[in-house]
Amino acid sequence: MPKSKVRKKTDYTINPASVTTGKKKVAGPSSPWYIGVMLAFMLAGLIWLIVYYLAGDQIGWMGDLNAWNFLIGFGLMVTGLLMTMGWR
DSSP states (O other): OOOOOOOOOOSOOOOGGGOOOSOOOOOOOOOHHHHHHHHHHHHHHHHHHHHHHHHTTTSHHHHHHTTHHHHHHHHHHHHHHHHGGGOO
């Protein structure tokens, strides 16, 4: 069986098409208040739903909201979850 040709491979070369000449602004880590607000939204939504389940009938205005309590609670949690995409 004939021996296959060995390709000569150069070391690392930079593709000129991938080199950018402009300066890009690199985002640093998120500030502590961003993380705090993100966690606060998630916890506020969880607390809202727990309070609704345990004492929703005893709190007048919360009982009047009925099913809107689910939208408020899950909306707060989803807002915190969406904020995690911007967290660095």
